[in-house]
Amino acid sequence: MDISALGQHATDTQKTKIFNQSNALQCQLDNWAQIQVLYMPVVAPICAREDACRSESTTAPESTTALKPENFQLWLPSQLDTHLPCNQKLHECEWELQYAQAHDALNDDSKFEKKHASKAKYNTAQDALTALAPLLAKVGWSDILCPLGGTDMRPMGDFIQGQSKGTHDIPWIWKTPGALQDNDKGLQDCTWWSGLASAQHFKRLADSEGSRAYANQQSALCEAMLEKFRQCWAIVPAVVAAELNDDGMLGMTDTDSMLTIEGPPPLAAED
Numbered sequence: 001m002d003i004s005a006l007g008q009h010a011t012d013t014q015k016t017k018i019f020n021q022s023n024a025l026q027c028q029l030d031n032w033a034q035i036q037v038l039y040m041p042v043v044a045p046i047c048a049r050e051d052a053c054r055s056e057s058t059t060a061p062e063s064t065t066a067l068k069p070e071n072f073q074l075w076l077p078s079q080l081d082t083h084l085p086c087n088q089k090l091h092e093c094e095w096e097l098q099y100a101q102a103h104d105a106l107n108d109d110s111k112f113e114k115k116h117a118s119k120a121k122y123n124t125a126q127d128a129l130t131a132l133a134p135l136l137a138k139v140g141w142s143d144i145l146c147p148l149g150g151t152d153m154r155p156m157g158d159f160i161q162g163q164s165k166g167t168h169d170i171p172w173i174w175k176t177p178g179a180l181q182d183n184d185k186g187l188q189d190c191t192w193w194s195g196l197a198s199a200q201h202f203k204r205l206a207d208s209e210g211s212r213a214y215a216n217q218q219s220a221l222c223e224a225m226l227e228k229f230r231q232c233w234a235i236v237p238a239v240v241a242a243e244l245n246d247d248g249m250l251g252m253t254d255t256d257s258m259l260t261i262e263g264p265p266p267l268a269a270e271d
Contacts, residue, residue, distance in 0.1 A: 025069040036075070042084045043075045078128035082135070095132050101125040102145050106173050122148050146172055 010018075037044045050073065073079070077086045077094050105122035126145055133141065146152075152171045 022069050026072075029069055029072045029074075032074070039090065040075070040077075040086060042080065042086065046075060076128065078131040088135075091132055091135050094128065095136055095138070098125040098128040098132070099141070099145075102129065103176070106145075106176055119148055119153065144176055148173070 033047060037047075077090045078098070080086055102122055102125035105118045105125060108118040108121070126147065129138075129141060129145065132138070152173050
């Protein structure tokens with residue numbers, strides 16, 4: 001159950017369920033913190049300072065400050081200052097985690113369910129990848145996982161202001177690898193099919209333009225060949241006319257009778 005969805009008129013059963021889930025999550029976070037200092041000792045003094053500050057605030061009069069699981073700071077490698085030491089392997093592990101998280105968030109975004117939660121999840125992962133990329137010499141990833149804008153979270157066939165059916169673009173979230181290969185039924189709604197039909201329409205237009213351009217090119221080549229042959233054969237009637245005898249027949253010699261298209265004429269015999 002989502003705490004944010006718990007309204008003012010929540011039942012006792014709902015409140016009890018949230019309380020039990022919060023306690024269970026806090027126990028897991030405490031275990032995480034104990035194990036984390038074994039692999040990331042630099043986090044220990046940071047957590048100690050946080051605990052001290054929290055203790056001071058909770059002892060103040062009329063203070064209701066308490067650490068909630070949703071506010072727990074995990075101190076992942078991407079959240080540390082760059083000058084603090086951290087194992088490179090941990091950087092790589094978090095990179096794989098955040099990269100997968102970003103794609104999962106985009107997949108949720110493309111289903112248009114809980115847009116705000118998906119956007120926050122994606123932005124968190126994208127920020128972590130931005131911090132880790134220089135440490136791991138990662139390049140090109142931002143061409144796939146771009147910053148997520150408000151107009152990017154829309155169905156594939158929707159237009160934004162100033163666009164028409166002939167000029168609208170497809171949001172980049174639909175162009176990421178795997179966006180259209182998901183078998184989840186959440187993607188198979190009428191909006192998705194409308195967007196897909198629109199995309200196929202533009203593909204058919206592009207194919208038609210390509211075919212027309214190819215046909216025009218071939219036609220131009222044929223016309224150029226025809227003109228070339230016309231120029232080459234233009235002299236033939238004059239040559240033939242010059243070789244006609246008085247009877248109007250083409251004069252032929254014995255050598256001429258031996259000419260064929262199978263090869264060059266025979267060489268004259270030497271004396």
